[in-house]
Amino acid sequence: MSNAARMPSPDLFFDTASGYVRTEVLRTAVELDLFSAIAAGRQTVPELARHCESAEKGIRVLCDYLVVAGFLLKQQGRYMLTPDSATFLDRKSPAYLGGVLTFLHTPTLRQGYANLTAAVRKGGTAVSADGLMKVENTDWVQFARSMVPMMAMPAQLTAQLIDRPADAKLKVLDIAAGHGLFGIEVAKRFADAQVTGLDWPNVLEVAQENAQRAGVAQRYRTIAGDAFEVELGEGYDVVLIPNFLHHFSAQRCGELLRKVHRALEPDGIALAVEFIPDEERVSPPFPAMFALAMLVATAQGEAYTWSQLDAMFKGAGFSRNTMHALPPSAEHAVVARK
């Protein structure tokens, strides 16, 4: 503990106490599309104020804060984007992430965190009986649309875990498809694969748009409904379960996995994608922190460790389960064989 060598410091306390301020600053800059304006060459306070229809003082204070927070650079009174901001916050960049804020700051989640004390007391979401997990919740449409730039690479890496020849006639099911990218990447890799996306109807529209854009729409079908309720069909070679299990209790996950097991061919595989913390649950940072999001947003969701996931799949009849990193994403894929 290098801490022992120095005076106690309140820096972390104050930094954390004002964490919400940084969030609001980023949100406001994205709302005003300030980063795109700077990328387009507006670099001074008067130019930016005019473009963003704001007061010069407001823009100056906002931009200076963004410099301190690491999003902008300032030289001789002119603001410039950092390389990261140019990649992720200029609306013209293909990796633009600004839209993700709409999902990350959706009222359901914000309300969940505002009621965090109640969630800790209760051991689950304090917002409603089951938080985000409702068909009428349109947050998932937002999510499906805004996560595309982040999910393309993990989806590609996940598709590469399917150990079949390129001309295999795969029958694939994508459970809670969302943006659909995981299934779509399988369709792109296997030219004869038939992919069925399962999700709520309003979310499936996004998956279908993305299948169209990827040129695989003619091999993309859909099942609308709740994965726990609907008929999955049968004879699948691959069932994808990306970012789904963490919303539910281990028991509910087990029910779904048994259903998936029945829907698979004898040599089929289930392919889940999850944030998997180490057994001690405090590393790596993102998967470890993800457990909190599930606490505030779901009744019984969890960031499951590898030993929990392995037990869950084994309990459902899968005999050989392996975990695979998907760098640079903080998620892992789980490949489970019958």
Next chain:
Amino acid sequence: MSNAARMPSPDLFFDTASGYVRTEVLRTAVELDLFSAIAAGRQTVPELARHCESAEKGIRVLCDYLVVAGFLLKQQGRYMLTPDSATFLDRKSPAYLGGVLTFLHTPTLRQGYANLTAAVRKGGTAVSADGLMKVENTDWVQFARSMVPMMAMPAQLTAQLIDRPADAKLKVLDIAAGHGLFGIEVAKRFADAQVTGLDWPNVLEVAQENAQRAGVAQRYRTIAGDAFEVELGEGYDVVLIPNFLHHFSAQRCGELLRKVHRALEPDGIALAVEFIPDEERVSPPFPAMFALAMLVATAQGEAYTWSQLDAMFKGAGFSRNTMHALPPSAEHAVVARK
């Protein structure tokens, strides 16, 4: 720019986007008095859940997040305080800071930040005509009570800037005294000093309590009211103006400083305490970021640079102004002579 050498990373974006989550986690831990419970030897999830009247799952997820966020350590399933948390977050510690959250997260400020986009467009607070600056606002009583542990050291250092013999019969005015510590430290250093604290009546009660506690109550008087409106009196050797000017426009500050100038003896000094950013306004971090707090909470407040403060004092008749660091605080004192 070491950035050029690496792949673009969305880490800062996601870290900042979830800054508000860290804030809520800290707030909840303080609300549940979790840190004090750990300090008192409750180190396991079941012990802490029982003590904090919470679900075991809630406590486990909260504590794991606090480990990732740097407030706790975890070894073999037991949680421990870091040295910083032991100093600042155990309610039994004299340096306990948990109470500061009540002020930092006061609804007025939170509402101000929630309306940050509107404040940027307008160039000042979007919450009310003048945000926090209202006599009926009880936030300042909270602030006065909770800031004592943080303010003791800067107040001592400020008192040491008064270059008079220890037995000088100083007549001292403390404008917007708040907790009263700046005036009280002068009274402690100069045994014959008479100190008058000026503030709103409800805040003055806190200053008087602190004067009592410091054993200087018999040399502590008060003037209740608004510093811009009331008679200050005259013949002062020292007028303290701690953390006050930043709430107002340069013009309003000038009016107050002229009033202070008239109230001082010919060899008297004004002693202001301020967050003073460098002329480029993007360093040091805390004073640079402080400008945003003034944007959201006041109509025309500002984190003034040294050249602005010097001009302000000179315009009010002060001829020799100097700036003094108050480490480890991020504030500076300004000594202004007639």
